Amino acid sequence: MDWDNLRYFLELSRAGKLTAAARHLEVDHTTVARRVQALEKSLGRPLFIRSGSGYQLAESGRRLLAQAEAMESAFLAIEKDEGESIAGGVSGSVRIGATEGYGVELLAGQLAKLSRHHPSLSIDLLAVPRMVRLARHEADIVITLERPERGPYIITKLTDYTLRLYAAPEYLERQPPIRSREDLREHTFVSYIEDLLYSKELHYLDEIGKPKQIALRSTSILAQQKAAIAGAGIAILPSFAARSEERLVEILADEVEFVRTFWMLMPVEGKDLARMRVTWDFLREMAQENQDVMMGR
Incomplete structure (x- = not known):
């Protein structure tokens, strides 16, 4: 054959x-x-x-x-495995699939550190607003919002993270004050395109009730953040991406918070490859080191 x-x-x-x-x-x-x-x-x-x-x-x-x-x-x-080690180091390529926000805001910078420690290791980062699938061999390691129920994978909980409400000062100045959850219903939001959501974990608005209007929808969380900065409305954004943005104000910080989880998985056959183990352990280490950032503290 x-x-x-x-x-x-x-x-x-x-x-x-x-x-x-x-x-x-x-x-x-x-x-x-x-x-x-x-x-x-x-x-x-x-x-x-x-x-x-x-x-x-x-x-x-x-x-x-x-x-x-x-x-x-x-x-x-x-x-x-042919290019696994050169002069005792780690070599070869590893492709990492991650959600867009986490990949762009955190992983891109963190992986530069991994590259410095292992110059013969080549990293591909797929930071996209969709599910990256191991079953289709789109990546070697995947960071996802949902834990797979089955499959020949090694799976670990990588980290929890928080999302909160953010808006530009210019938007808030021209709108009614927000003192409670009930006030949110009279405001304009920026959000996802519902029929294109790639995970049930992204149904944030269901937890606070439908707002009066959604001014702009996007499949991209970073596009939503840009729209909120421009004053389009209130956005539900990951704290690790939005909290350091000086052009955004956190709303109802003590009352409204969403907690989600990132899971990390790779095929079982990858566990014995040095480049996979090194990358896997590095990603877990970075997630642990950045717990305060992930939880918006």
Whole structure:
């Protein structure tokens, strides 16, 4: 069996469409189709159910998927382990997926320290306003808002953090005073686009009641912070990102606070790789050192 054909099978099973799989593999979609057909011919059975909406795994494809993913994991572990140590140091690459706010506001600066200590280690940081998925091999280590219920992962609670209400002084000066939670209902907010929320943990407004108006919605927490600074309205922001911003005022600090948790996970097969252990331990150490910052103290 040709391993290359299995790679095309795996990518199509994850993407569901020839064009999407081809884009990720950086080949033409006809190449993906040809490779999958060759694999089906060699096995003597169809692996996909083809329809106008794309490709869905047939029963034989579902059976093959688990075996192919195990082979892929073993192959990647061997491939990555080749550059694991140079002159006793740690080398190779580690890709970290994190929420946008945490990745940009804290991790980007912290990871510079890791790079100085391990100059042969290469770090990719995916700081994006969506869920980064280990199952799709988008990253080696993922920091997420939700603890996975199952999967071949090592999982740890990284840290709790707080979110609070913030607004620009210019906004507050032209609006009615805010003395209690009830007053918030008459104010304008900046928030997420509800139908594009990537985690149930982001439903903050449900905890304080719907406001009179939401002036601006964005999938980006940093865009929401910028909008609040410009006076668009009140925003619910992570304390670690907003508290040091001089152009924002904290509202009802003793009355309204949201607590959320960051979880960190990596594939089980990564635990024996030096570069993964070093990065994992560093991220935990940084989270512990910054507890006051994370909790808005």
